[in-house]
Amino acid sequence: MSTTLVRPRSDRMIAGVCSGIGRRFGVSANVVRLIFLLSMLLPGPQILIYLAGWLLIPKEY
Template sequence: MSTLARPRHSRVIAGVCAGIADRFGVSPGTVRLIFLVSCVLPGPQCLIYLALWLLLPQEP
């Protein structure tokens, strides 16, 4: 497992989902699908995504 950081590869928007996928050893597509499905539920998912975009460091 790697550290939680936004990778420079396999990005779609900001690399948040790809970074989470790399950290936990799952497919980036799976994390993106889970995020999209969670967006139909009430909650702060988009705000959390934006916060992670700002707080997660970029991979060196």
């Protein structure tokens, strides 16, 4: 489990948000992606939250 939340340079699908969250909490990036996709079945601002993560979570250097 990492101590910081960053979007990694590798293991990205679109922007690395799910991969960064997975690394931060010690969960597989694919599990986070699956949870995100399943959450898309519910009404809510999921896309806006993803876009906010893309803008606010720093890139790994």
